[in-house]
Amino acid sequence: MKKSIAFILFDGFQLVDMAAVSVFELANALPGGPHYDIRVLSERGGAVRSSAGVNVDSAPFGEPAFDTVMVAGSMEPSSSSAGFIAFLRACSAASRRTASICTGAFLLGEAGLLTGRKVTTHWAAARELQRLYPKARVEEDRIFINDDRIWSSAGMTACVDLALALVEQDLGVDSARAIARKMVVYHRRSGGQSQFSALLELEPKSDRIQNVLGYAKRNLARELTVDELADVAHLSRRQFSRAFRLETGQSPAKAIETLRVEAAKMMLEASAHPVEIVARETGFVDPERMRRAFVRLLGHPPQAVKRAAKASLAA
Incomplete structure (x- = not known):
């Protein structure tokens, strides 16, 4: 019916x-x-x-x-x-x-x-x-x-x-x-997912820095050193760090951490992977390092995100 x-x-x-x-x-x-x-x-x-x-x-x-x-x-x-x-x-x-x-x-x-x-x-x-x-x-x-x-x-x-x-x-x-x-969209975002996007918040103005952030998001599991990112931008390390901060208002390390937290949060909300796996897949490697980043940027640890996702699914 x-x-x-x-x-x-x-x-x-x-x-x-x-x-x-x-x-x-x-x-x-x-x-x-x-x-x-x-x-x-x-x-x-x-x-x-x-x-x-x-x-x-x-x-x-x-x-x-x-x-x-x-x-x-x-x-x-x-x-x-x-x-x-x-x-x-x-x-x-x-x-x-x-x-x-x-x-x-x-x-x-x-x-x-x-x-x-x-x-x-x-x-x-x-x-x-x-x-x-x-x-x-x-x-x-x-x-x-x-x-x-x-x-x-x-x-x-x-x-x-x-x-x-x-x-x-x-x-x-x-x-x-x-x-x-x-509809050519990703399968629906989970209800608990943030309305905000780290890439939108950074708002890079040049194609060069946009390409670097796109590269970083695709390769979060890698170490992603400043030298590697500077190579992607075809700039020297000094030129890249200066241009990146001017366009985004953040250091490369801070921006990468923000992208990693966003990706890890999405994984915790959308999958049953343990925190250790999520930390490895998003480049934090160490769960404690990921926990500190979550508390610093979100105000709560990864376990709180996982609990909230489970409660939302149960509801």
Whole structure:
């Protein structure tokens, strides 16, 4: 029996959030499909204008019972009409799952659905969400969160990770992986994975330093001396160290440590490898050295990451 998926839109919604629809569309092409009845709704029906100026056709609100209801976000958090909020509240009560994408979490909060719940949203709006809804437990550095019947995701492309997780819950991990391959994305990021990327944070400006960081990320298990990295950049050791610090604000050693911590955290979240193996594969070699780097950069040891990943999986 097909599961009904309702996407609730409003004027000014963010168009990229509709990428989640593609996940369910591709799920319908899997063996045994179609698995989902996809519906796009708005308060009045008809064309709904996105923040990009592109219109999406929709049906008007009606019966509120669905398997899953998903509410889109917008570029800036905003409140909605009384009718919209009343329908969202009724949908959540009548449906198996309620999910928000990006700043759609603010609409869940307005509907009174976040009290006592863990929730995430776009990192830039997380503090404001916590201020407005202090009884929610906002976790600002998460890709998505599943707290019982309430799901929420970070901004932009995190909607794909959320939708893949919903499909995985319904159809299994193999189905979610097959969809991810067709969408030409990595299999969904784990919910506990950071919204931030070390490479984005470093923001190298020249191709030369970008290439060095790409090389380092591909070869974290190696020692990666400054001389080796300088050779990749085709610079002398002194020229390379100076250029690297000017472009990234960090020494090469500090940047490599950051990349290693990020890679090790992802391994701990996504696999059952013991800490010793993760330390070796990410170039720390010594688990104690990895522990010190985790505490320095993240504020907690690798074992805490592993415990949190296990708890998230169990949930």
